[in-house]
Amino acid sequence: MNKINAFPQALVDVPMHYCPGCTHGIIHRLIAEVIDEMKILKETIGVASVGCSCFNYDYFNFDMVATAHGRAPATATGVKRVHPDCLVFTYQGDGDLASIGTAEIVHTAVRGEKISVIFVNNGIYGMTGGQMAPTSLPEMKATTAPYGRKTESTGYPIKMTEMLALQEGCVYAERTKISSVASIAKTKKAIKKSFELQLAKKGFSIVEILSTCPTNWGLEPLESIKWMEKNLEGYYPIGVIKDAKEGE
């Protein structure tokens, strides 16, 4: 029998700790497949941040660095400058990237650090129990916003990827989602493009991935996907936000 797909070398074959319906595991697999296809297992260094994915160094079969909440882009800056020929990426949730680490991510893009950022946006603080994140939608319920997010007192959801795309140092920014076979394939393509641009010594790039948190949203996994497409995607449209210019 012909094997059409093998377990990625870049992933460790152990059960993951994620809740049913969480998309972190799918995103890990996509990153691993891209690393396998690009044959860069020994030249990849990932930076794990804080949040549900903080243990992803147990799942990736390449070098990983654990860093403090929000500081992954700063850590990745140092790693990349010491290892300019390695592929360096951060893996960050929205609480991590858009709240505690806002300064780090903005200035890393401004400096045009040649790193890739995988930004997993589920609109909530997952690991710590479903608190409101800067990306939570208006009227979205969270444990710290039991009546829903009120824009009068907490402002509006932050569109990080659009903001980062405005910076000269950012060469590529795309938002994708994990909801279907087609959208998963598109997400993989975006991750690959970001990694290829980095190895071609272009600048900073970010792939924002709209994802789900069934546990903290209080929905079944399939309902979560529908909710994500109807609500999160309504506020954060998917597509290429900034494309790498020809010959850049």
Ligand SMILES: Cc1ncc(C[n+]2csc(CCOP(=O)(O)OP(=O)(O)O)c2C)c(N)n1
């Ligand atoms: C400086 C600091 N503040 C707060 C925390 C607690 N904390 C750990 S994970 C987390 C939420 C992470 O949410 P997100 O980045 O959205 O990732 P998710 O868990 O949803 O994947 C928080 C607030 C911490 N570890 N360090």
